[in-house]
Amino acid sequence: MDRQHGMARLLEMGKDDNGSPIHLFVISDGSGFTPDSIRASGKNILFINNGIHPGEPDGVDASLLLAKALMESDQYLGLLAHSAVCIVPMYNVGGSQQRSCCSRANQNGPAEYGFRGNARNLDLNRDMVKLDSRNAEALVSALRYWDPDLFIDTHTTDGADHRYVMNLLLTQDDKLEEPLKAFAQQVLVPGLYNWMDRKGMLMGPYYEGVHEVPDSGLVGFNDTPRYTTGYTGLFQCIGFMSEAHMLKPFADRVNATFQLQLAALVVMNENAEALKSARAKAKAMAASPGKFAIDWKLDTAYHEEILFHGYMAGYKPSVVSKLPRLYFDQSRPHDVMVPWQDKYLPALRVVKPNAYVIPQAWRQVIQRLEKHGVTIERSKRDTVLTVEAYRIGKFETVKQPFEGRYLHHSVEAVPVNISVDVRVGDAIVRMEKETDRFVMETLEPQAPDSWFAWGFFDSMLQQKEWFSPFVFEDKAAELLEMDHALRDAFDARRANDPAFAADGWTQLYFIYQRSPYFEPGYNLYPVYRIQAP
Numbered sequence: 001m002d003r004q005h006g007m008a009r010l011l012e013m014g015k016d017d018n019g020s021p022i023h024l025f026v027i028s029d030g031s032g033f034t035p036d037s038i039r040a041s042g043k044n045i046l047f048i049n050n051g052i053h054p055g056e057p058d059g060v061d062a063s064l065l066l067a068k069a070l071m072e073s074d075q076y077l078g079l080l081a082h083s084a085v086c087i088v089p090m091y092n093v094g095g096s097q098q099r100s101c102c103s104r105a106n107q108n109g110p111a112e113y114g115f116r117g118n119a120r121n122l123d124l125n126r127d128m129v130k131l132d133s134r135n136a137e138a139l140v141s142a143l144r145y146w147d148p149d150l151f152i153d154t155h156t157t158d159g160a161d162h163r164y165v166m167n168l169l170l171t172q173d174d175k176l177e178e179p180l181k182a183f184a185q186q187v188l189v190p191g192l193y194n195w196m197d198r199k200g201m202l203m204g205p206y207y208e209g210v211h212e213v214p215d216s217g218l219v220g221f222n223d224t225p226r227y228t229t230g231y232t233g234l235f236q237c238i239g240f241m242s243e244a245h246m247l248k249p250f251a252d253r254v255n256a257t258f259q260l261q262l263a264a265l266v267v268m269n270e271n272a273e274a275l276k277s278a279r280a281k282a283k284a285m286a287a288s289p290g291k292f293a294i295d296w297k298l299d300t301a302y303h304e305e306i307l308f309h310g311y312m313a314g315y316k317p318s319v320v321s322k323l324p325r326l327y328f329d330q331s332r333p334h335d336v337m338v339p340w341q342d343k344y345l346p347a348l349r350v351v352k353p354n355a356y357v358i359p360q361a362w363r364q365v366i367q368r369l370e371k372h373g374v375t376i377e378r379s380k381r382d383t384v385l386t387v388e389a390y391r392i393g394k395f396e397t398v399k400q401p402f403e404g405r406y407l408h409h410s411v412e413a414v415p416v417n418i419s420v421d422v423r424v425g426d427a428i429v430r431m432e433k434e435t436d437r438f439v440m441e442t443l444e445p446q447a448p449d450s451w452f453a454w455g456f457f458d459s460m461l462q463q464k465e466w467f468s469p470f471v472f473e474d475k476a477a478e479l480l481e482m483d484h485a486l487r488d489a490f491d492a493r494r495a496n497d498p499a500f501a502a503d504g505w506t507q508l509y510f511i512y513q514r515s516p517y518f519e520p521g522y523n524l525y526p527v528y529r530i531q532a533p
Helices: 035-040 058-072 074-080 134-146 178-198 228-233 252-268 273-287 363-371 437-445 470-482 484-496 504-515
Strands: 008-015 019-028 046-050 083-088 150-157 166-170 203-205 238-245 293-300 304-317 324-341 344-351 355-358 383-392 414-420 429-430 523-532
Touching: 008 035, 008 134, 019 058, 019 134, 019 273, 046 058, 046 134, 046 252, 046 273, 046 414, 058 083, 058 150, 058 238, 074 083, 074 150, 074 238, 074 252, 083 134, 083 252, 134 363, 150 252, 166 178, 178 238, 178 273, 203 304, 228 238, 228 344, 238 252, 252 273, 252 523, 293 437, 304 414, 355 363, 355 437, 363 429, 414 470, 414 523, 470 484, 484 504
Parallel strands: 046 083, 046 150, 150 238, 166 203
Antiparallel strands: 008 019, 019 083, 166 238, 293 344, 304 324, 355 429, 355 523, 383 414, 383 523
């Protein structure tokens, strides 16, 4: 296509972890092949990512159909009047080369397909923040360079059986600033559904079931920044996933994905200026001072009733286990009103600081900020600053590795005001920029996809110095004699905690933790917030 059409260009956007090139196919009608030239012509940009899970290849074939339609059919050529299209033909190249018939046991074709994990066995749709793969580095670099207005990630969904050929997963629109949220809710989503209805393709929302059978209720998915759509939303780009249904024939899934891609272009073409305006306003709002929600929880008190097009479900004896097993009867279509919960509330709001300071020792974090397009300044002199820091309290950690890391969650962070030495070369991230949401989602330790959560700061969670009880006994006695508040706290603990009162070493450690001998950096999160300009 690159050779046959002057309006297309095949570029290399980076490398797979196995060393293979990852390509980007750009379709642009007379407006060049750079974001600057496309923006200068007044066009918006649609970015389509395929094969993040190569076992779900519907979008790969659908994007071939889209490219042919846009460049070879007069019927669709007009869709490029106000838009350019960027297509990643195959993102997880290493995974796509692990071809087999059977890794997707639930899926109805095609005959062969790739594997979910990449060359390092990472799920790339969990790597958008931590960037442990070369693949994610390539995609993030491309997204920051092209800064698309609309992003589509193509998938094949698992889950219950139903009559929908397509499920739509839109990023949680509460993460979008209000102008873009309104565009997504009032323009984009209705436009996508209207197009699919006219094409006779049943589409419903992507959901997670409350129980095995959809009739019991459906819950919308909370896509945190580790996912592509959660990530793009932080940069005020509307992201959605096409989730073609696994049990529908492969050709039907491809066609539905193709039609949904066309629908997105139709909406963009018909509302080009409105989209452009909404994004500009949203970016400006994201850069303004105030509070940001960095964690979300489902509003269980709210639901609406939606019509679900499924099949009658029931239970019958399993041939394997002889126990009751779920089945869906495709001969008995079933339309039912079901509870739909898709409203999330802020679980934690944090006041945006004027800046963050990151000591240069934490270079992996600083480098990742730069890769994500965040502007980094460097301190030009040694100085002492009064900052707000966090002392990490309780947190929980997954018991098994998750995408190559031991992910932390349920993090408690207690703010403390301290003085810190800032050295020449330490990183300063000034706020009031359109990247603010991303910065706060990654640097605030309580955010679910923060770099603290992903283990980038684990070394500060280990105490380095201890004491010998026979030496510290005398020092502890002196401390209790000199510090009456410490003595009162110690005596109260002994009186109210029998286990504490019976354990001499724990009593010494209680005093040690509150003494000048205890290391000040233990559990002190080494990213500092500056509130003053």
